[in-house]
Amino acid sequence: MGITKLMHLKESSPSRHAHLKNALHYILNPEKTKDGLLAGGNSSTDPMEALVTFLQTKQEFGKMEGRQGYHFVISFAKGETDEQTAYGAVQDFCREYLGDGYDYVFAIHDDTEHVHGHIIFNSVSRVSGYKYRYQKGDWEKHIQPVTDRVCLRHGLKPLEYDKGERIGESYAGWKAPVTNRMIAKADIDFAIEHAGSMDGFFHELGKLGYAIRRHGTSRAGGKEEEYFSMLLPPDKAVRPGRDGKQARAMRNTSLGEAYTVEAIRERISSRAYMRSYEEAMEKMRGTAGEFLKPMASFRSKSQARIFQAANYYRLPNPYAVPAWKVREDMKRLDALAAQCRYLKQHGITSIRQLEERREFLERQENFIREERRGLYRIDGGMDRETKEKCRRIQFLEGQLARTDISDSLWEQFADEKEELEASLPERVIDTGRGIQAKTAALKGLRRELKLIGSILETERQAVLPVQMPGVGTPRESDLKRPIR
Numbered sequence: 168m169g170i171t172k173l174m175h176l177k178e179s180s181p182s183r184h185a186h187l188k189n190a191l192h193y194i195l196n197p198e199k200t201k202d203g204l205l206a207g208g209n210s211s212t213d214p215m216e217a218l219v220t221f222l223q224t225k226q227e228f229g230k231m232e233g234r235q236g237y238h239f240v241i242s243f244a245k246g247e248t249d250e251q252t253a254y255g256a257v258q259d260f261c262r263e264y265l266g267d268g269y270d271y272v273f274a275i276h277d278d279t280e281h282v283h284g285h286i287i288f289n290s291v292s293r294v295s296g297y298k299y300r301y302q303k304g305d306w307e308k309h310i311q312p313v314t315d316r317v318c319l320r321h322g323l324k325p326l327e328y329d330k331g332e333r334i335g336e337s338y339a340g341w342k343a344p345v346t347n348r349m350i351a352k353a354d355i356d357f358a359i360e361h362a363g364s365m366d367g368f369f370h371e372l373g374k375l376g377y378a379i380r381r382h383g384t385s386r387a388g389g390k391e392e393e394y395f396s397m398l399l400p401p402d403k404a405v406r407p408g409r410d411g412k413q414a415r416a417m418r419n420t421s422l423g424e425a426y427t428v429e430a431i432r433e434r435i436s437s438r439a440y441m442r443s444y445e446e447a448m449e450k451m452r453g454t455a456g457e458f459l460k461p462m463a464s465f466r467s468k469s470q471a472r473i474f475q476a477a478n479y480y481r482l483p484n485p486y487a488v489p490a491w492k493v494r495e496d497m498k499r500l501d502a503l504a505a506q507c508r509y510l511k512q513h514g515i516t517s518i519r520q521l522e523e524r525r526e527f528l529e530r531q532e533n534f535i536r537e538e539r540r541g542l543y544r545i546d547g548g549m550d551r552e553t554k555e556k557c558r559r560i561q562f563l564e565g566q567l568a569r570t571d572i573s574d575s576l577w578e579q580f581a582d583e584k585e586e587l588e589a590s591l592p593e594r595v596i597d598t599g600r601g602i603q604a605k606t607a608a609l610k611g612l613r614r615e616l617k618l619i620g621s622i623l624e625t626e627r628q629a630v631l632p633v634q635m636p637g638v639g640t641p642r643e644s645d646l647k648r649p650i651r
Contacts, residue, residue: 171314172240173301175290177582178233184222187235187287191217191272194238194285199276205250207258208272210289217272221289224270228296233578236290237299242283248323250275250282256321257284264313268292269299298574302567347399352422353559356566359434368435369395376400380416393428394420425576434572506622509615518626525619532612539605545598553591557599560587 179185191214195206206212210220225231241260243253254275265271271288290298315325358371369379378398384391398416419426425434515521546554563584567577588596 174238175234176236176238178235184235188218190238190287194274194287199278200274205254205275210270210272220270224289224293225291228291230291233575234290236287239286243281245281248282250277252321253282253284256317256323259317261286268294355426356562362435365432394418423579425579509618521619528612528616535605535608542598542602556587556591560584561599561603
């Protein structure tokens with residue numbers, strides 16, 4: 168069975184590209200590739216020429232820093248394939264997955280008992296300039312389908328992704344303990360999520376017990392930069408100051424690029440979004456219209472009610488309605504649209520089907536709740552330090568899933584997550600993720616049960632005819648006409 172490992176090449180010091188250079192020299196070593204006959208790619212098979220090509224792409228888009236490249240290792244079982252078949256499979260994978268989007272080189276090594284291939288590609292796309300981002304789940308969603316097609320084409324068994332085996336250790340043997348800096352970063356992240364402005368951000372930190380001192384600017388890296396200092400609450404500090412005194416205040420600039428005033432302001436502003444009344448109404452009309460066609464054997468009262476509400480806003484002067492009434496109608500229109508969408512998406516054509524669906528979801532809810540209780544018991548046996556690490560990993564996973572953060576912030580979060588995961592046994596990380604997944608599943612079930620309850624309540628109510636100037640009681644033919 169073929170195994171694939173995914174690794175990334177970090178920026179090094181003092182030579183920024185040393186890891187990338189060494190990796191290229193390693194996989195393109197003539198002694199391992201039959202003097203280059205088993206090497207290929209779109210960036211030369213000479214390691215120095217390939218390195219120059221990679222760096223030219225980075226320089227063109229101004230992205231010389233951060234992760235330098237990615238390294239895939241594909242290993243085949245002993246006797247599963249020969250060198251030429253492996254070469255063709257790896258070459259096809261590169262062409263299909265990377266194409267012309269990234270600079271890449273690959274090589275087949277025959278210096279061990281089993282044939283294996285290496286792929287190194289640039290972290291920066293030579294077409295768009297975006298940096299490559301690999302996240303949890305990408306193997307199953309994007310890479311596995313490509314490898315399956317390639318393996319089938321070459322008569323090979325499907326590849327598996329090696330997530331890495333972790334050996335359990337005692338708590339005392341774990342590395343990277345929780346520090347005051349980690350606590351400060353976690354609290355800053357919390358404040359950002361709950362603030363709508365910089366003043367609100369500092370207010371949230373104050374509520375958490377921090378003493379904040381806002382400074383002007385300081386010169387760092389040749390430019391003026393705002394900064395502030397923060398003093399951890401005594402009950403949060405895991406390491407006291409010297410001679411048992413209170414820990415010293417720390418500057419936000421010492422926590423990394425994600426915690427500069429400029430980055431914090433950007434992260435707060437990216438969450439702010441407002442829409443006007445006209446935009447909201449237009450969106451609801453468009454959303455509702457698609458789901459208003461009645462189904463063959465089940466005439467939903469939600470459809471009749473949403474028809475009446477939406478038609479009211481076809482009046483020549485809808486602004487004659489009091490503002491509070493408009494807001495209430497908008498909320499009701501949203502709720503009715505959700506009911507119609509649910510009925511159509513699940514193909515529900517009778518009240519009985521709806522009640523059976525509710526009974527099934529209630530059984531699922533009880534089952535998942537019991538599973539979560541078991542995970543909570545395991546979590547209860549962990550110490551504070553371990554729990555802090557698990558919570559930090561969960562937060563970082565949420566940040567990495569966002570699309571509105573810069574490449575440098577994304578890589579900083581990804582590196583921190585990897586360091587934390589390396590310090591914990593897999594079973595501990597899985598417990599935290601399991602609790603999070605079960606909680607999310609329960610929230611989804613409860614939302615669906617609440618929606619079913621609202622539909623049943625609507626069906627129990629009579630649909631009252633609405634008489635308005637220019638709008639009559641809806642006819643049978645009107646209910647079949649979608650709103651445009």
